[in-house]
Amino acid sequence: MSSTSVTVDPAEPIDPIERRAKEAYRRAERRAAEYLEELIASVRGKTYAAALTEDFRMWKKKHVRPWPARLLRGGGSPDNRDYDRYLHWMETAGKLDDYLERSVSYLYMRDLGRALNDPDTQRRVRHTAAGLKRSLLSGGDPQEGMPTDGFDTAALYRWGQQEGIEDAVIWMIAKMKRVSENIPEGLSAEHAQRKLLKIIAGVVLHTREEMDERTPKAERSRRLDEAVRLGYSYGLTYPFVDDLLDSTLLTDEEKERYSDLIRGALLSGAVPKWDEWNHAFESDGGRNLDLIRYIHSELGEAFLYIKSRQADGLGSLFFEQAYVFFEAQDTDRRKVLAHDGYDSRQLYVPVILKSSGSRLIARSVGQEGEDGGFERRTFFYGIYNQLADDFADLFDDLEAGAVTPYTYYWKHRGQRPDLQSPFEMYWGVIAYLIRDVYDGDAYTREVLLDRAINGLKRARQRLGIPRYEELMNVLAAGMPELNAVIQNMVRRAEDVEFFDKLLRDRMLTEMKRDREDRERFRTLLSEVRAEIDASLPIPSDSNVPHVGDSLIDAANYSLAGSGKRLRPVLAHLVATEGYGLEAAKLRPLLKSLEYLHTASLIFDDLPSQDDADTRRGRQTLHTRYDGATAELSGLLLIQQGVREQSRLQGFKAETVLELMHYSAHKAEELCMGQALDLKSRGRKLTLERLNEICFYKTGVAFEACLIMPAMLANAPQDQLKLLEKFAYHAGIAFQIRDDLLDAEGEALLLGKPAGQDAANGSSTFVTVLGLGGAKRAMWDHYCDAADAVRELPESLRFLKHLLDYLVQRER
Known part of the structure; x- marks a missing residue:
């Protein structure tokens, strides 16, 4: 038996579940070894080459044009990027x-x-x-299947709406955000998100395929809701088990203990207590403690959710296959590239098991039934994908010191003539699949060979022709005749591209760009906020020194709170990023927006209105001073806001006057919104009235911050209308998030007491719709605002990041 075997000490007591799991591994290992022997015999005897040469002869009729047709076909396709x-x-x-x-x-x-x-x-x-x-x-x-371009949150939510599983999608979006935030440095957040979304989509696809048009809608929604949660729960193991154990973040000792903890959970069905995890990682001096605490909590919750959905508990097919998959991964991970004695079984058996295992688990996690051959086809198919992926990653894996059949052959082929080229093994697998698994089906041959040639075309393009040919000289040295046929196809074949590759490339590019844009947006927020903070204090130059200075001090007290400065920051970004206006000319507008906003907060907090004690993390103005001082300071700030607008330079006078007129009108609407809110206290509001109040209290201010800089830039009317649409829906989404935070948040994070709306008897989106309904309404408005952003010029697309911030902020 090879070193991949799981051995059991006969003297050591073992419970039935553990015995069953380890017996399952041994069965799978024997089956993989038999498969490997057939592949090696085919490759050594070159029988696979003759079969594939015939396959290519038939295949090329569809994919290789005669040279006159190629000469006359005209221009090529656009860049698929x-x-x-x-x-x-x-x-x-x-x-x-x-x-x-x-x-x-x-x-x-x-x-x-x-x-x-x-x-x-x-x-x-x-x-x-x-x-x-x-x-x-x-x-x-709306998409008809779950979208996998995960950067488009609106598309995901709308798919959830279509399937009646909005709550599951909202849950998943929040979970994915947390995962992204907790991906440690050195691991790719984009790859982690892509893998996770891919697994969720896979489980959803399995579930969807088990239903048809006769499935009741309620049952379909229930099963898809569960599939999303199961897919996330299973997919979480990729970033926080596989990728983490493959990384250099943990020491070898920590990896060993971590593997033991995961293995123990699979065999016992119990999540190890935090003390066990804490002990396993205390040797690093707490360097990874916050990360590990999050992983323990999240993996533990995911594990228990999956367990609760297994009809047979720990005896289910899922846990059996999960154990086989984990052991194969762990065995493969332990190999060392410098070791020169691995045989073919040690190199390939774990690869066969883990490559088939991920798809077998994706099906079993949802307890779908057998479809007459699924397990057999999947078992033999997996290594086809794995060898293609390992070929694509050869040089990256060599640099990382990872052991794959390709890296091991590359490093040891000179001293180990017995080693079989994994490139030949790959083509042996293809021949085996075509004839022995799929019974020579012509369309299956078409798809398999399309995929294989497309992979080589992509490698040739990525590596460049000289390096690609050097690679082929090494890997295909034992198959010269077949390789000549293959390379001829690589050069000449057409129509072998696949949408999932296009989507993968786009998704990674977009996710990377989205992350860079988001980080830049956050940096800009911080920088602009600091500039605004520095410019806000009103100088004490009153003609009535004692009283005037005291009033100015009170106004500055309110301005100095830990405000987000969201409105002036937004106006700055629209003006500079969106329309290219000079930042220096905008300062009066930005100051005026914050003065007017702070004034509105002072009035809102008064005992006659909201009667709030805390604002922006400290005492409200009327509790720090008195009610009269608060009222007068609010009026002072309003006048300061008007004065600042009158100081705008470098714009047409009529444009500035129009802006001031617009600003005054919006201030009137804000007052009306607050009056509506006060009159509605203690009353049960309809959603329509709540939306109306919300727009006048919050949306109007967002609109002003977008429209006023656009007015200064002489933006066309169609853009103003789109900005108004964005402001309406973003403003309501912002208010709903506020209501959710008030209902669920912590005072320390919010800067004001949580539950204040309920204490005031205020109708909120949460009291009217409930927590779940409020979350759905927030995402409905998110999607409508996102629609407006998509229609705006590219320079204003940063508003998407603002939208994400508004609905995912924690304070």
């Missing part, structure tokens, strides 16, 4: 249907273990591809 243009070109060229059906067919093979010659599978593929096409070309209409 231009996502939207590329897809519309595919449609114009009549290629999109085939492209999407090929792509969906591949996903049905890989993720669902389907046989492509099955009539039901063919029908489902066509239906899914048609729905995907409608979504791609519709310009933002």
